[in-house]
Amino acid sequence: MTVYKPKASPYYHFDYQYRGVRYHGSTNCKSKRDAERFERDHRTEVATGKKGKPSVTLDEGIGIYWDAKGKFDRNAKVTEYQLGNVLRLIGPKTLLQDIGDIEVARMVALRRIEPSFPNRRIKRGEVRPAVSAATVNRETELLRRAHRFLAKKYKIADDPIEWGSHLLKEPKERVREASPEEEAALFAVLTERYPDMADLVEFALLSGARRTAVVKLLWSKVDQRRGTASVHTKGDVWHEFPLTDRMKEIIANRPRVGPFVFTYVCERPAPARADRPRRIKGERYPFSKEGWNRKWYRALDEAGITDFRFHDLRHTAASRITRASNLKVTQKLLGHTRIETTARYAHVGDDDIRRAMDAVQQSRNSPELVGEKSTETRRKPYIRRIK
Template sequence: MTIYRPKNSPYYHFDYQYRSVRYHGSTNCVSKRDAEQFERDHRREVATGRKEKPSVTIDEGAGIYWQDRGQFEKNASTTEYQIGNVLRLIGGTTLVQDIDDLTVARMVSIRRGERAFPKRRKKKGSPPPRLVSAATVNREVELLKRILNFLAPRYRVGEVEWKRHKLKEPKERVREASPQEEASIFAALREKEPDLCDLVEFALISGARRTAITTLLWSKVDQRRGTASVHTKGDEWHTFPLTQRMREIIANRPKAGPFVFTYVCERPSPARGDRPRRLKGERYPFSKEGWYRKWYRALAEAGVTDFRFHDLRHTAATRIARTNGIQVAQRLLGHTRIETTTRYAHTSDDDLLAAMENVEQSRNSPEQGDNGMPENRRNTHLRRVK
């Protein structure tokens, strides 16, 4: 290799001869490895007389994808997070042309064995650690596929049989809180954790996501019109009406900052990178996960198992769909596609039995004759038999 970096230049240059002809110039690469690959590509083009697509590392390729497309996606923050995982698992200096089935299989294997959140000191009542879900791994593999497909017209990329690496995802979770479980949960929260109790009840009625409720702003609540707007996935605002009970919850919340739902700090804590210092007795907005310990402790006291905060959203959607139909549930949850709503609103055996009994009762109504057949139709049938 005849790669060198001139003085006062950030880029490596190449300089070699082929059949008594000298070829030299800048590779425009700051990495020696990338520059060496550039020279190999250049030598191949000179020897064959055929210009081939240049090489690029996955780090540079992901950067190109982010600048041209990723940052403009609806879930750009999620895409950025997933890109970080892809680069960490594959290695940013890996050339995209070297990414093959073995590379992707290794990425899937490592990611599948990781925890869903960073390791930290386990506290009493905190949720047990869980592995990264198959759905999360599949989404990150799909992102890698999108990046390589995006780069393919301009750069050399490896060949991958993507279907081989898709993990089987579990069936859609079906979990609705029963009236008894609901009463037990609120009994455990009402006296000890009144602030969290309000947040949970608001979630159960509105069907809104956890983050949407914890970040609900006073400026997005219109008590006169009886509506509230929450920030949802896709960087959009979803507006829904407030019931009388929801109005009461909001009206009784103390105004301690821009957020509706806050809590009283029980123990002081020093400043961190994501938040300022906290003082005992002062009110602060709910963090993303800081209140999980109290939530799981309340579930334990209530004797409720296998129940997540997101199941409150499932419960709200199922109850609305049961009494008012799937389209009303779709409007409540703010879904653009009704197929998404069907994953939240579930039909139980009791719902099916009640529907079947309603049909049975309609067949045996007084307006119908023997065997549940209307009188005029029954006579017609008998005449045909004769």
């Protein structure tokens, strides 16, 4: 027999394997003899098929799901991170058959109030935003997939959890695109006052790449001969995209100092800090992730542009590429794994719909089509002769 008494429990527990499946848990017996009898009966039920719920912890189940499914996801690192959050919030020792609506609701509530980007430095007085509803929903949906996979594998019974009731309401997609007039006003300010930033912003607008990806663009990841560049993006992957003639020109005109393509000239010296060395006036340094925010928002203010974020450059690029081609091309450029994500970036307005309708109308009234219709109308009808 394999019964034992944990230090923190007054009851004996059992732990054994049958045909490669582990069964363990509390016998709810304080007597060792009673516990051994309980385990013997449990083994008999399992061997005869009457016991259909093996005691599998969430920790074990997540490991099984990872080996069978998770590590083969395209964004496996994101999946691994999300599974870690699920395991941490529900508890690694929680049995699969004990996970119900209460446990899922608790996980959602705890995750919702956690701060996003916990390792990021914040300025004095700045409030760290909470985890977004979309992030919580993605992790809840991942738990649903893992739970259903494991429930079927171990015959834990039907899935009684009402998963839809645990999904948070996500805010309506942000629709903000730079107009041609706003673009011209912005670059007029940037070119005059912040020429180094002007190149960075224009490259972001043409490529649709995220801010961090553009800021950290390496010379070693630019292939001028092939006309491509690669940026490090979400999921710890390298995303490659083609370069237009203007993007090649921007890169060719950048001073090649250090490993990064985009650098700026230091305007005033600064002492060394924990996250960077000393700054010397007149020397070039790579852009930090957020250190130039003040100049960016000052340029927007001088250009008369309101309610515009740097990430809206990515939305602008996506919308323009979609109008000029299709959503699949935009998905390839942005490096999205799901086209549904791309659809949230590529905005369609009434003017776009109207232009598409006008194009269809003009094609219907084209001379070629009208000529074919008129020819058809002049044809004599076919009359069947009856003998």
